[in-house]
Amino acid sequence: MGQSQTALCMFQEMYEDSYVSPNEYTFASVFKACSALAELRIGKNIHACLEISGCRGNTVVRSSLLDMYGKCNDVDTARRVFDSMIGYGRNVVSWTSMITAYAQNARGHEAIELFRSFNTSPTMERPNQFMLASVISACSSLGRLQWGKVAHCVVTRSGYESNNVVATSLLDMYAKCGSLSCAEKIFSRNRSHSVILYTSMIMAMAKHGLGEEALNLFDEMVAKRIKPNYVTLLGVLNACSHAGLVNKGLEYLNSMNEKHGVTPDPRHYTCVVDMLGRFGRVDNAYELAKTIEVGAEEGALLWGALLSAGRLHGRVDIVGEASKRLIQSNQQVTSAYVALSNAYAVSGGWEDSESLRVEMKRSGNVKERACSWIEIKGSVYVFHAGDLSCDESGELNRFLKDLEKRMKERGHRGRINNSDYEHFEDV
16 A cells, blocks of 8 residues: 555656656556555546546556546446547456456446457457456356356356366355355365365355354365465354354454464454354353444444344344444444334334434435345346235245244244334335
């Protein structure tokens, strides 16, 4: 970061010196510095300087400019730069930058469409590892397993299947799309097992509820003298959480610095708070959360985990405290308001609950409806909470009520008070 800031200061001095003019290497370098610092405003100013220079038509410079806009989350301007390159010439780098910009800014459909355009374009260039990794990531974010398999075929034809970057993206895609067996095949076929590949596989197993298997894989990794990083340990803690190995998870947290040289950060503590809360140790989770110094965004995750634990175990006091912390930090305000109002309602404080509800409407804090989706035979079906437009919604509701009845007959005891689901339906 410091070097990037220095580069921008030197560019300003250079530009103010009328005897020295920036060339294509200068512009490419300062756009890279803007990307590293996410300095969109400065990047736009330098873009204006570029347009009146003799370097505006240079493909390398315009690719760097495009990449800067993408990394600063200004995807529409990045696309305008990309489209303007038709007259100057595009290369695989510019195509990759634009596809990556779409993929990293939750615009997966556009990333995939642009990749299709690349494959049918007159260019004779082949996709590189970064383009393929971005396309696979887009398929992963959309939950499109079939599209991911098509991208896998392109990877195989391009000879990148053994590439660590691409293999990791494939593994992650298969795991997120529910095909753990395919993820395991990618892992076993890759001979050069890196810390990134091991970490991805550990994470995948943990998310699929295979906590013991994930921990065994971690032990194998350590035995091979592959040094884990902070993400690896995050995966290990997740595995303990999903497997219910609470004490083992606490052991990993307390020994990770001594054994592996990784200092626990707020993400590790948040994972442990979530683990403690899942298995009823809500007071322990709360005491741990109070000891951790975090910023606003990290605090939102930490107190959000505690809020979920409080709701799960009917701890109105914990829900109230976590909600207040979230509102104070100005993060996840809507869901915090909802949880706090429900906590008031459950404890009988209907007036407080109602006044909070009115405040939500006044300030425009409207809760988005939750949704889930599933891919069947190449088609994606999206289901929104409370949506009764589906033709089979009546049959689905009857099935769910029958399932609830059977669960009660087998001794399952659900939430006593459902006001937290019904109270805010119209908010």
